[in-house]
Amino acid sequence: MVDPRFSILSEDFAAAPCRYFARLRDQSPVHYEPAIDSYFLSRHQDVKRVLTDHEAFTTQTLQVRAEPVMRGPVLAQMTGTEHTAKRKIVVRGFTGQALQDQIRAIHSNAAELVAPFLPRGRMDLVNDFGKPFAVYVTLDVLGLDNRDWQQVTAWLSGVSEFVTSIVLTPERRQHCMDCAEQLEAYLVPVIEQRRRQPGEDLISKLCTAEFDGIAMSNRDVTALIINVLVAAVEPADKTLALLFKHLIDHPAQMAQVRQDPTLLPAAIAETLRYSPPVQLIPRQAEKDAVFGGTVVPAGATVFCMIGAANRDPDAFTAPDTFDIHRPDLGTARSFTAGAQHLAFGTGLHQCVGAAFARAEIETVAALLLPLLDQVRYSPGFRYRETGLYTRGPVSLSLDFTPVREGVTCHG
Numbered sequence: 284m285v286d287p288r289f290s291i292l293s294e295d296f297a298a299a300p301c302r303y304f305a306r307l308r309d310q311s312p313v314h315y316e317p318a319i320d321s322y323f324l325s326r327h328q329d330v331k332r333v334l335t336d337h338e339a340f341t342t343q344t345l346q347v348r349a350e351p352v353m354r355g356p357v358l359a360q361m362t363g364t365e366h367t368a369k370r371k372i373v374v375r376g377f378t379g380q381a382l383q384d385q386i387r388a389i390h391s392n393a394a395e396l397v398a399p400f401l402p403r404g405r406m407d408l409v410n411d412f413g414k415p416f417a418v419y420v421t422l423d424v425l426g427l428d429n430r431d432w433q434q435v436t437a438w439l440s441g442v443s444e445f446v447t448s449i450v451l452t453p454e455r456r457q458h459c460m461d462c463a464e465q466l467e468a469y470l471v472p473v474i475e476q477r478r479r480q481p482g483e484d485l486i487s488k489l490c491t492a493e494f495d496g497i498a499m500s501n502r503d504v505t506a507l508i509i510n511v512l513v514a515a516v517e518p519a520d521k522t523l524a525l526l527f528k529h530l531i532d533h534p535a536q537m538a539q540v541r542q543d544p545t546l547l548p549a550a551i552a553e554t555l556r557y558s559p560p561v562q563l564i565p566r567q568a569e570k571d572a573v574f575g576g577t578v579v580p581a582g583a584t585v586f587c588m589i590g591a592a593n594r595d596p597d598a599f600t601a602p603d604t605f606d607i608h609r610p611d612l613g614t615a616r617s618f619t620a621g622a623q624h625l626a627f628g629t630g631l632h633q634c635v636g637a638a639f640a641r642a643e644i645e646t647v648a649a650l651l652l653p654l655l656d657q658v659r660y661s662p663g664f665r666y667r668e669t670g671l672y673t674r675g676p677v678s679l680s681l682d683f684t685p686v687r688e689g690v691t692c693h694g
């Protein structure tokens with residue numbers, strides 16, 4: 284039995300959740316947390332069942348977890364034809380010709396951001412590069428001005444805090460609501476301008492698209508923009524940092540990826556399996572559900588533990604080993620509905636940005652790796668991760684061979 288005092292909300296768990304995954308899967312696969320009256324599922328097959336049985340497990344919890352700060356219903360709350368139609372509009376903004384144009388923008392954003400650090404030979408991959416990079420790229424896709432990135436990031440962190448906090452004090456709740464209101468006030472004039480003069484960006488596509496012959500309201504468009512901002516930024520910067528961390532920790536695999544960059548998609552897929560940046564996905568049980576003899580009662584909140592499910596030995600051989608060559612990785616399907624890992628979720632609400640995320644991280648990693656020669660942790664650097672819901676490195680201070688001034692990184 285798991286120690287009855289054990290809690291997923293404890294500091295011990297927060298320090299290194301993966302230390303507890305095997306014990307949870309083996310001894311308490313349906314773990315109840317009384318303080319938040321919620322159930323945590325850690326086995327791959329149970330998580331997959333919850334995410335694909337849309338009748339029995341709904342996204343109803345998002346009405347209180349997300350809607351207040353998204354300023355309207357988000358994609359993950361929708362079902363049926365409304366979900367299919369609106370999801371298609373968003374997908375169109377991130378695939379085909381749109382994606383080809385975005386890859387060029389991703390490359391130039393990355394080159395511009397990394398340039399000042401190259402002569403110094405030191406960069407914090409999370410705070411100097413990854414965070415601004417992920418925001419820049421998403422603002423570009425949406426058609427927002429990336430000169431506003433710092434302001435948008437500040438509002439966005441309040442919105443994300445609301446969605447991903449397990450417990451929120453009234454003061455923090457108020458702060459998050461203020462951020463959401465200011466972000467909405469920033470977006471509405473942009474939406475109105477795009478209605479008058481649509482361009483090629485995603486906001487214009489949302490403004491001009493119709494659902495059942497009716498154009499979306501400002502509230503609907505605002506919610507979808509915030510939905511994309513929240514969904515796209517955080518996991519992307521975390522995945523990039525985790526990819527570098529795992530490759531630095533596994534020098535032989537780093538050398539292979541450097542020598543053969545076509546291995547990058549496998550390295551990204553394995554990073555997502557081994558350390559998914561979205562660690563929890565919430566659902567609500569609509570009726571009593573039984574998992575291996577334990578009943579989850581109707582109305583209960585269920586958290587799918589993606590990190591634990593991705594390291595289930597019933598789903599992956601030697602799951603605690605980072606191995607970009609693992610035979611059960613299935614790189615090509617790792618970014619599609621056929622993925623065995625659950626880092627993008629699965630079922631109806633599986634990530635719409637998976638193909639884009641792959642292109643984004645592959646493009647930036649292919650640009651950075653040759654520039655960051657001999658990349659290693661800076662002297663004295665101590666690695667630390669935070670987050671229960673979304674999780675990633677606090678910082679990643681890297682040293683590399685300084686690049687002489689004048690060497691250009693525009694490919």
Ligand code: HEM
Pocket residue numbers: 358359360370373377510511514515516518519522559560561564565625626627628629631632633634635636637639640
């Ligand atoms: C490595 C990067 C990413 C990871 C790990 C990730 C992860 C996820 C996960 C786990 C879900 C499912 C949530 C649920 O079932 O409730 C999701 C949904 C979603 N993601 Fe991503 N995501 C990533 C990048 C992106 C990007 C770049 C975009 C936008 C371009 C995006 C947009 C969305 C949207 C809009 C949804 C909601 C889909 C729906 O409900 O139909 N994501 N993502």
